[in-house]
Amino acid sequence: ELKVEQNPLFLSMQEGKNYTIYCNYSTTSDRLYWYRQDPGKSLESLFVLLSNGAVKQEGRLMASLDTKARLSTLHITAAVHDLSATYFCADSNSGYALNFGKGTSLLVTP
């Protein structure tokens, strides 16, 4: 069964702290996607990771991909309230569908 598992599913963190969200996937896909969803809103693409060892950074978020371990991480540096959202990872099975994880709900508190 194709599966994408995110860890943790819920995360409450203080402003200024660092944390990492983990995404394990079970396919042999070599690409991994990260999306952000604000409450009541649509999904917005954050990162597309295309190869083993890929690392991408945007502001306080950094994503990486290890295809051998089938693991992607989303690292949050010095969190701020604006980062509060739900973060989804997704892999690509057969290239014609994105297989999403259940999402990590992040709450950044003062």
Place this chain on the structure above:
Amino acid sequence: EAQVTQNPRYLITVTGKKLTVTCSQNMNHEYMSWYRQDPGLGLRQIYYSMNVEVTDKGDVPEGYKVSRKEKRNFPLILESPSPNQTSLYFCASSPRQGTNEKLFFGSGTQLSVL
């Protein structure tokens, strides 16, 4: 402005009453897809389309129909809605799936079937 437009944004209906959720994109994308989002389950793909007149089932196609007569439009049809189809629906498109392209999502349609 490049976008994926879904209508309606909210819809309340009764069991068995046929409905259509429209989806249109203005980016000349080849690939379009429908997802449903349910609490605790993430997003699950219903149907996708690689191009005009080419559609295929996703993970949860039962109770849904789609058509792709034009490149820009990809409507989702519920012939006889049931309460278990109460969900948040998203349409998405990309230039060509399978080539590392990211998905652009519509604003979503919150459907309640009573």
